[in-house]
Amino acid sequence: MLDMEKEPGYGKMEDRVYEVGYILLPTFASEEVSSLSVNLKDIIVSFGGEFISDEMPKMIPLAYNMVKVISNVNHKFNTGYFGWIKFFMDPEKVPELKKKLDLDPNIVRFLILKTVKENTLASRRFVGRDSAYRRPSKKSENEEAVPINKEEIDKEIDAMVAV
Template structure:
């Protein structure tokens, strides 16, 4: 049981002042650390420069550095629980990694492929940039069906108007 591999994922923020060429080097170093500890690489999200929602402060040397953006990336891998402790120390001691998180996860892809759509009842559908809507196609009504619907609406409106007149009297 001691040598059983567990699936982990680490998300990390890299110093935004790193040149783009060094970002690739950092990711390669992290993968090398994983494999040198008997880990097996599964997948990754290559770091991209992103604005941060809030400022991250990290102590580097004798001063606190503030970061408003970072290169954010992630790596999914398998490793023994004993080896993950050493890997965590590597991440903690790297001054170019301003923040990281290691979690246990599953091997399967857990990325959501499409964003769910949230609307309040009665709220109109908003089309995307391409002008497409995923609303179901409305079936065509015959003129008789449309007339029947119009009469029903008129009856409802007139009955509502009568109720309001009775309330005012």
């Protein structure tokens, strides 16, 4: 908030929240990946970025094959380590960050987006609507079923069979 007062030309702090989502090469071992994400954070900080939150890269199957040219040879990938970092940054520095990441040999693809500071992953905040009210109904059915007398059930079955 103090920065806002110092730099009135750049507008609100909320207008300067960015997120970079990236896919790292699947050829790395899972131990190396964390250090690569730390490198990315360092790059962001070197461009005057201020870290907000992130998620460590995780191996995911890609929905389609992606091609990356490594030393003039096309390489196809159907898996990759997907991670993201949220940060504050001066809007004028963002194109420079993009140029820097374009040259990064470890990144298959990346995407820089404007976002909001708060956690935007809704699926973690609540359980799906359907499951939320299906479970209690099942429980109530079970509770009703327990006190029923066995003899009464037998009688009902006999009556149904007789018909």
